[in-house]
Amino acid sequence: xxxxxxxxxxxxxxxxxxxxLERSGLPAADVVSWPEFLAAPERxxxxxxxxxxxxxxxxxxxxxxxxxxxLLARGASADLGEALVLSAEEARTLxxxxxxxxxxxxxxxxxxxxxxxxSQVLESRPALRVMNxxxxxxxxxxxxxxxAACAAADVSVPPxxxxxxxxxxxxxxxxxxxxxxxxxxxxxxxxxSGVLGLATDGRDRIAAYxxxxxxxxxxxxxxxxxxxxxxxxxxxxxxxIVDALAPxxxxxxxxxxxxxxxxxxxxxxxxxxRCVVIAGEAQHSVVRTSKSPLxxxxxxxPRGELSAFQDWLxxxxxxxxxxxxxxxxxxxxxxxxxxxxVCVAKGLRExxxxxxxxxxxxxxxxxxxxxxxxxxxxxAFMEAA
Amino acid sequence: MxxxxxxxxxxxxxxxxxxxxxxxxDATDFDISGVDRTQGPYVGTLEVDPRPDGQLDVERxxxxxxSGRTETxxxxxxxxxxxxxSGVVRARGGAAGALSxxxxxxxxxxxxxxxxxxxxxxxxxxxxxxxxxxxxxxxAATTPTPTPAPAPPLQQPxxxxxxxxxxxxxxxxxxxxxxxxxxxxxxxxxxxxxxEDLLKQLLNDxxxxxxxxxxxxxxxxxxxxxxxxxxxxxxxxxxxxxxxxGDIDQEEAEISWISNSDLGPLVRELPELELLKVRGGxxxxxxxxxxxxxxxxxxxxxxxxPGSAIRELGELRLPNLERLELxxxxxxxxxxxxxxxxxxxxAGTNLPKVxxxxxxxxxxTSEIAIAAAAAGITDRxxxxxxxxxxxxxxxxxxxxxxxxxxxxxxxxxxxxxLSDPVRLQLEALSPVKVSASDGxxxxxxxxxRYVAVGE
Numbered sequence: 121x122x123x124x125x126x127x128x129x130x131x132x133x134x135x136x137x138x139x140x141l142e143r144s145g146l147p148a149a150d151v152v153s154w155p156e157f158l159a160a161p162e163r164x165x166x167x168x169x170x171x172x173x174x175x176x177x178x179x180x181x182x183x184x185x186x187x188x189x190x191l192l193a194r195g196a197s198a199d200l201g202e203a204l205v206l207s208a209e210e211a212r213t214l215x216x217x218x219x220x221x222x223x224x225x226x227x228x229x230x231x232x233x234x235x236x237x238x239s240q241v242l243e244s245r246p247a248l249r250v251m252n253x254x255x256x257x258x259x260x261x262x263x264x265x266x267x268a269a270c271a272a273a274d275v276s277v278p279p280x281x282x283x284x285x286x287x288x289x290x291x292x293x294x295x296x297x298x299x300x301x302x303x304x305x306x307x308x309x310x311x312x313s314g315v316l317g318l319a320t321d322g323r324d325r326i327a328a329y330x331x332x333x334x335x336x337x338x339x340x341x342x343x344x345x346x347x348x349x350x351x352x353x354x355x356x357x358x359x360x361i362v363d364a365l366a367p368x369x370x371x372x373x374x375x376x377x378x379x380x381x382x383x384x385x386x387x388x389x390x391x392x393x394r395c396v397v398i399a400g401e402a403q404h405s406v407v408r409t410s411k412s413p414l415x416x417x418x419x420x421x422p423r424g425e426l427s428a429f430q431d432w433l434x435x436x437x438x439x440x441x442x443x444x445x446x447x448x449x450x451x452x453x454x455x456x457x458x459x460x461x462v463c464v465a466k467g468l469r470e471x472x473x474x475x476x477x478x479x480x481x482x483x484x485x486x487x488x489x490x491x492x493x494x495x496x497x498x499x500a501f502m503e504a505a
Numbered sequence: 506m507x508x509x510x511x512x513x514x515x516x517x518x519x520x521x522x523x524x525x526x527x528x529x530x531d532a533t534d535f536d537i538s539g540v541d542r543t544q545g546p547y548v549g550t551l552e553v554d555p556r557p558d559g560q561l562d563v564e565r566x567x568x569x570x571x572s573g574r575t576e577t578x579x580x581x582x583x584x585x586x587x588x589x590x591s592g593v594v595r596a597r598g599g600a601a602g603a604l605s606x607x608x609x610x611x612x613x614x615x616x617x618x619x620x621x622x623x624x625x626x627x628x629x630x631x632x633x634x635x636x637x638x639x640x641x642x643x644x645a646a647t648t649p650t651p652t653p654a655p656a657p658p659l660q661q662p663x664x665x666x667x668x669x670x671x672x673x674x675x676x677x678x679x680x681x682x683x684x685x686x687x688x689x690x691x692x693x694x695x696x697x698x699x700x701e702d703l704l705k706q707l708l709n710d711x712x713x714x715x716x717x718x719x720x721x722x723x724x725x726x727x728x729x730x731x732x733x734x735x736x737x738x739x740x741x742x743x744x745x746x747x748x749x750x751g752d753i754d755q756e757e758a759e760i761s762w763i764s765n766s767d768l769g770p771l772v773r774e775l776p777e778l779e780l781l782k783v784r785g786g787x788x789x790x791x792x793x794x795x796x797x798x799x800x801x802x803x804x805x806x807x808x809x810x811p812g813s814a815i816r817e818l819g820e821l822r823l824p825n826l827e828r829l830e831l832x833x834x835x836x837x838x839x840x841x842x843x844x845x846x847x848x849x850x851x852a853g854t855n856l857p858k859v860x861x862x863x864x865x866x867x868x869x870t871s872e873i874a875i876a877a878a879a880a881g882i883t884d885r886x887x888x889x890x891x892x893x894x895x896x897x898x899x900x901x902x903x904x905x906x907x908x909x910x911x912x913x914x915x916x917x918x919x920x921x922x923l924s925d926p927v928r929l930q931l932e933a934l935s936p937v938k939v940s941a942s943d944g945x946x947x948x949x950x951x952x953x954r955y956v957a958v959g960e
Contacts, residue, residue: 321726321762377756390756432664467663467674
């Protein structure tokens with residue numbers, strides 16, 4: 121079995137996957153980089169045509185700016201209205217600005233186009249097997265649809281306000297639904313990019329927690345991602361951020377008060393669980409803790425102790441949590457794996473699936489039965505052959 | 506809808522009527538007809554029939570209330586993707602179990618089994634609203650082996666502790682099941698109006714007078730007159746040893762938005778109270794200038810504690826208080842205390858046994874440090890905690906030159922605005938154990954100083 125991967129050849133994920141292939145006694149995968157594939161999808165066909173039975177793996181686009189440019193260029197033909205920020209030509213020559221949040225939806229359209237191309241390849245090659253189907257990946261990259269799919273499958277998710285068109289619309293919908301605290305998420309962003317935790321007292325006080333840095337210069341509004349969580353209490357600034365993100369499509373969910381896991385130092389930190397489900401089973405898990413309302417791993421939060429978390433929840437509730445992760449993954453359709461984020465509400469009576477991540481399996485050095493996520497995925501894929 | 510009921514029958518194991526005849530439900534028999542949810546009381550039991558492969562996917566996260574025996578249990582009803590469960594419902598004639606759960610999930614809210622007629626009717630709550638179902642209950646082919654009598658419903662603790670005790674979120678349907686626990690009253694963001702009712706129910710629980718630790722959690726943003734409610738039942742609280750007012754964390758509300766109240770009138774009526782913990786400084790008070798002989802520990806966490814509350818605290822005569830942790834906060838959030846407001850505490854005349862004093866999270870930490878270095882109370886302290894505040898170099902000479910400070914066991918200055926030279930001198934203040942981590946000074950903006958928790 122030989123693998124072809126569409127991914128970021130420079131990224132850590134490919135490195136871990138190749139290492140897992142080697143340990144499994146399999147040949148190294150051929151990698152078609154995202155910029156290559158987006159420029160010339162036939163490159164994938166060529167890689168698939170080389171000898172041997174082949175498995176296909178679709179990986180994260182990664183952080184390369186070349187890939188971002190290519191996605192934006194491919195997305196430029198979509199009918200996006202205000203969310204169309206660059207022409208294809210502008211996208212191709214876009215100067216790199218670190219951390220700038222721009223064209224999330226346009227880039228997503230480019231990504232969708234690419235997934236469509238891969239679907240066609242799969243249709244034309246019935247013998248070709250793919251780890252995660254393009255359809256499932258697309259669903260996982262559409263937060264409103266992903267939320268709806270989970271809810272439809274009886275997976276506990278935070279109640280949603282649906283989409284909002286502006287800050288004013290957000291506050292109106294919050295008022296009507298009696299939601300005082302919400303998470304506002306761009307529909308097509310990964311990790312904590314562009315996410316705001318908005319706390320209000322139902323009247324005039326607000327506080328927004330976000331990694332977004334707002335820069336206003338000469339009437340121009342620019343948003344950047346940073347590793348620092350900022351707290352905004354000036355409503356005008358919060359409104360500016362939300363309004364700037366609104367054309368990218370926003371998904372709004374209730375902010376479930378997360379339970380706090382006590383640690384050995386006597387501190388209690390808000391926590392959630394990232395659980396990788398492989399072939400239907402919850403496998404590799406890490407607990408993420410944070411002093412801030414955003415617990416994404418990328419924001420350099422310490423990993424909590426899984427065993428402490430398990431003891432704290434008790435075996436039956438921990439099993440419920442894992443089962444919810446499995447159910448959420450199943451609700452995504454044909455996918456060999458997904459990384460599910462699930463939180464337990466304060467009081468430990470309720471829990472909610474917060475995210476289902478198509479590329480949420482990057483948990484370096486976390487092993488189950490001697491296998492990291494990549495090796496476990498390869499084994500499951502081979503077994504199903 | 507049908508799947509939900511099958512989940513229910515496969516998933517819930519309440520076994521108090523295990524000797525009654527069993528009925529197998531055939532999901533294909535269901536059709537819609539009426540059931541009146543208001544008809545009750547529902548008393549019943551639901552039991553599981555294992556699938557032929559012997560596997561049982563027992564899941565719980567639905568509250569099912571067996572009215573008539575005011576008990577609830579929480580659990581999850583879930584579908585493992587296999588719609589082929591068959592289940593057994595056991596019930597006394599005409600009895601049923603009633604279930605409720607959040608609307609984000611489809612759950613059965615009421616189930617009624619008529620044994621003689623062999624019918625099952627119920628109501629289902631889902632994201633789409635309330636709907637009805639009914640069906641035939643047929644005698645089971647085999648009677649499952651009786652399961653042992655269940656233990657009384659013991660509430661799951663919340664995973665948090667207070668005063669060394671597990672915190673339980675008070676649930677009127679369970680009642681107080683562990684008098685050694687700390688009972689918390691708090692409302693959900695989805696139902697903020699219920700706090701007073703819940704507190705009243707707790708105060709009317711037959712075992713309330715045995716409970717030694719109470720926690721008032723999230724009560725919404727409007728102030729709630731918990732003090733009056735507790736005072737009205739003060740005779741039941743004579744044994745209370747630990748009270749936490751405002752167990753509300755950042756996941757629920759900004760600390761500066763918590764509306765508190767004058768706790769003085771309540772505290773003086775709780776003769777056994779040893780630990781008082783408070784979070785949230787808005788409108789906080791400790792009026793009365795009374796003596797309290799049981800209090801050993803007071804903790805006030807806030808983004809801004811009013812100067813008046815600190816003065817009132819200083820007027821309390823607390824002959825057995827050993828530990829006082831006071832966050833002063835910032836002016837921006839009502840922490841308007843000046844050094845004069847802290848004088849009475851620093852004089853220490855009302856606090857003869859205090860060994861541990863924290864004047865923390867303050868935007869006047871330097872002034873406090875200078876005063877503390879010469880204060881009467883410092884003579885008897887083992888620990889002085891000036892962390893989380895805005896301590897700067899101006900307090901260096903006073904701290905370094907104080908014989909009182911040199912007699913401390915430890916001095917906590919974490920989160921400070923000291924320059925490196927002064928910090929190093931302080932850290933060398935042997936034999937005092939000095940902690941001065943988390944320096945927050947930005948040399949480019951030496952006057953920008955913030956408390957650690959000012960939100």
